[in-house]
Amino acid sequence: MKRAKRLAQVADYPFARWAERVDAARQQGLDVIRLDIGNPDLPPPDAVIDALCQAANEPSHHGYAGYRGLPALREAVASYYERRFGVTLDPTCQVVPLLGSKEGIINLSLACLDPEDLVLVPDPGYAPYAAGAVLAGATVYQMPLLAERGFLPDLRAIPDTVARRAVMMWLNYPNNPTAGTVGLEFLAEAVAFARRHGILLCHDAPYCDLAYNGYSPPSILQVPGAVETVVEFNSLSKTFSMAGWRAGMAVGHSGALKLLAQVKSNIDSGMFLPLQNAATVALATPPTWIAHRNQIYKQRLDVVLSGLERLGLEVPAVRASPYVWTRVPDSLTSETFARRLLEKSGVALAPGSFFGPGGEGYVRISLTAPTERVQTAISRLASWPAWAGAS
Numbered sequence: 063m064k065r066a067k068r069l070a071q072v073a074d075y076p077f078a079r080w081a082e083r084v085d086a087a088r089q090q091g092l093d094v095i096r097l098d099i100g101n102p103d104l105p106p107p108d109a110v111i112d113a114l115c116q117a118a119n120e121p122s123h124h125g126y127a128g129y130r131g132l133p134a135l136r137e138a139v140a141s142y143y144e145r146r147f148g149v150t151l152d153p154t155c156q157v158v159p160l161l162g163s164k165e166g167i168i169n170l171s172l173a174c175l176d177p178e179d180l181v182l183v184p185d186p187g188y189a190p191y192a193a194g195a196v197l198a199g200a201t202v203y204q205m206p207l208l209a210e211r212g213f214l215p216d217l218r219a220i221p222d223t224v225a226r227r228a229v230m231m232w233l234n235y236p237n238n239p240t241a242g243t244v245g246l247e248f249l250a251e252a253v254a255f256a257r258r259h260g261i262l263l264c265h266d267a268p269y270c271d272l273a274y275n276g277y278s279p280p281s282i283l284q285v286p287g288a289v290e291t292v293v294e295f296n297s298l299s300k301t302f303s304m305a306g307w308r309a310g311m312a313v314g315h316s317g318a319l320k321l322l323a324q325v326k327s328n329i330d331s332g333m334f335l336p337l338q339n340a341a342t343v344a345l346a347t348p349p350t351w352i353a354h355r356n357q358i359y360k361q362r363l364d365v366v367l368s369g370l371e372r373l374g375l376e377v378p379a380v381r382a383s384p385y386v387w388t389r390v391p392d393s394l395t396s397e398t399f400a401r402r403l404l405e406k407s408g409v410a411l412a413p414g415s416f417f418g419p420g421g422e423g424y425v426r427i428s429l430t431a432p433t434e435r436v437q438t439a440i441s442r443l444a445s446w447p448a449w450a451g452a453s
């Protein structure tokens with residue numbers, strides 16, 4: 063069978079390949095603790111499940127749902143942005159519901175990019191930013207995210223020739239995989255950069271409600287005038303522990319969103335109506351539910367950070383996200399390190415290299431497993447000699 067040329071340039075999703083190793087470790091009898099993927103283990107709010115069940119019992123809710131999303135869902139997204147960030151959105155043209163933000167990221171790339179175009183992506187970064195560009199035939203320019211810069215790209219280091227050719231730029235804060243966070247000042251600098259060069263700035267913010275110690279991650283749309291050059295992606299996957307439901311949204315620049323909706327109308331046929339009802343309920347979840355859930359993540363974070371400290375490793379400051387990004391010993395690649403750790407101790411961590419060349423030398427530890435399992439994982443790490451000298 064012929065394979066499309068474009069597929070030669072996008073490797074299999076690295077976590078799909080890695081999942082086979084995890085299965086193999088299980089088949090060998092290991093009790094595997096998965097701290098490799100950001101798959102929330104905690105349940106969504108009860109009211110969301112009730113809304114889904116109730117709506118699923120309605121016989122008229124099982125047909126095609128239409129392409130644009132229910133007005134009630136788009137209004138719920140706008141109300142969430144108003145309440146959470148003080149950002150006013152027009153639900154008729156500045157909100158597009160998504161079947162999870164990942165499809166929106168890829169489909170916006172297909173909507174906006176041609177083969178001669180250049181896309182600025184963070185390195186390390188969430189793989190679909192680059193994959194979307196490559197599937198559209200465009201070229202990727204990697205912006206290094208370095209620890210010494212707080213994992214913010216150096217916009218001044220981007221050559222003028224590159225900035226002039228760039229059509230899109232991706233940012234993601236709170237950041238996956240580095241857990242880097244951002245203030246409005248940097249986001250304002252990025253908006254100014256994008257405006258100066260006529261770039262569509264895409265900010266991906268699925269972790270904006272997963273934060274600790276009173277930190278409240280901003281939306282890039284809080285930057286005055288950002289809506290003229292920005293699309294922000296957001297998701298119910300992490301905020302409301304609904305990763306398998308596939309519900310997210312793109313908000314902001316109405317022209318770009320119109321193009322995204324055009325691509326989507328050719329690819330998907332809308333979101334299951336009961337899911338739209340449940341997502342509408344989720345978006346009105348009281349902040350107390352989120353605060354309580356974040357306390358649970360914080361306990362796990364403390365277990366991991368104190369474990370790393372006991373091992374004599376560098377302990378990063380983590381203000382948000384369910385991730386800890388830490389260095390592996392210089393003598394091993396991140397994938398070899400993670401593979402050996404998995405095979406010897408049953409603890410699965412994500413190799414930093416899965417997030418791009420800039421992730422080499424790191425592993426990502428995810429806090430999305432029950433606290434006692436995180437504790438067990440940390441004890442197993444402590445008895446594994448390869449960590450020695452990793453700092």
Ligand code: PLP
Nearest residue numbers: 100162163164188238297299310
């Ligand atoms: N963006 C980032 C940075 C992510 O880490 C993830 C999922 O892990 C997504 C987007 C995709 O989220 P969704 O479940 O909404 O597709």
